[in-house]
Amino acid sequence: MPKQPLVEPFLDPDTETFSYVVYDHEGGHAAVIDPVLDYDPKAGQTSTEGAQRLVDFVREKHLTVDWIFETHAHADHLSAAPFVREQVGGELAIGDQIVQVQEIFRKIFNFEKEFLPDGSQFDKLFAEGETFTFGELEGEVIYTPGHTPADMAWRIGDAIFVGDTLFMPDRGTARCDFPGGDARRMYRSVKKLLEFPDEYRMFMCHDYPGEERDHQCETTVGAQRKGNIHVGEGISEEEFVTLREERDATLGMPRLILPSVQLNVRAGQFPPAEDNGTRYFKIPINTLSGCGKP
Numbered sequence: 001m002p003k004q005p006l007v008e009p010f011l012d013p014d015t016e017t018f019s020y021v022v023y024d025h026e027g028g029h030a031a032v033i034d035p036v037l038d039y040d041p042k043a044g045q046t047s048t049e050g051a052q053r054l055v056d057f058v059r060e061k062h063l064t065v066d067w068i069f070e071t072h073a074h075a076d077h078l079s080a081a082p083f084v085r086e087q088v089g090g091e092l093a094i095g096d097q098i099v100q101v102q103e104i105f106r107k108i109f110n111f112e113k114e115f116l117p118d119g120s121q122f123d124k125l126f127a128e129g130e131t132f133t134f135g136e137l138e139g140e141v142i143y144t145p146g147h148t149p150a151d152m153a154w155r156i157g158d159a160i161f162v163g164d165t166l167f168m169p170d171r172g173t174a175r176c177d178f179p180g181g182d183a184r185r186m187y188r189s190v191k192k193l194l195e196f197p198d199e200y201r202m203f204m205c206h207d208y209p210g211e212e213r214d215h216q217c218e219t220t221v222g223a224q225r226k227g228n229i230h231v232g233e234g235i236s237e238e239e240f241v242t243l244r245e246e247r248d249a250t251l252g253m254p255r256l257i258l259p260s261v262q263l264n265v266r267a268g269q270f271p272p273a274e275d276n277g278t279r280y281f282k283i284p285i286n287t288l289s290g291c292g293k294p
Helices: 049-060 081-088 098-108 183-193 221-227 237-248 257-264
Strands: 006-012 017-023 029-033 036-040 045-047 064-069 091-095 124-126 131-134 137-143 152-156 159-161 201-203 218-220
Touching (some): 006 049, 006 201, 029 049, 029 131, 029 152, 098 257, 137 183, 218 221
Parallel strands (some): 029 064, 159 201
Antiparallel strands (some): 006 017, 017 029, 131 137, 137 152, 152 159
16 A cells, blocks of 8 residues: 555635645645636636635645646636745646647637647646656556546545546546547546555545535545446446436536636646737637536
8 A cells, every 4th residue: 555645625615626735744745736726707807815725734734845736627617726836836747638638729719829739838747657756655647538638637645636537426427528528438537547446545626516415525446436326336338428428418518618728728827918918818609519517
């Protein structure tokens, strides 16, 4: 059993997103996963209030941040990775397949010609199977396409941060109808994650409990294997693909997808200012369809 990291979750209630600080011990080394930038779409205003809670925790625990990991280019919240890096350091990393997503959205939003879909906006691109360390912890990179073609899970010690691939067992899996998404690849990605030992911990990026229970972010490989309503024991690949595609066809567009993907494929940096000194998000007309909560 690898060393168990300490994990501190932070819930953004507006987008029902969990961010994490993962560390070896107080005064030691840490990684930050999927930090959230507050955004008011009605006013076009951003705030770092939520991300500041995470930064404050890092400072209170006297941690050295080595990494800021993104599980994928999120479509439901804006990344606060640049703010976190500015405040407490760390290299910003994502999976190397981000270039596929950058190419897709570069065309959809007609980005400026200076934007290159090569991942150079991030400090580090990780490939499937690569390993990394920080402090007393070791980790590996697990490629989990399906939700998007570029999703990655990060295993750190006995903890797996699954991004939008899995939800809590009673909520199933994430949608697969975004550009480049694929339900069949999702099923195979999940099965790869479920090959880890039962006792390994799994940490979700989102939880959508409705009125039924409080938000939860942690479960185990064993609990997912036995009880996930979409991909648990006894559910075949064909059954999952049918279920997922039928469900996805009923979903609407995520509330923050348009600003989120424009920012997140740029590693959390805003588009360049126009000649009046103002930065803008674009709204493509009659271009995207579908897409809401899973």
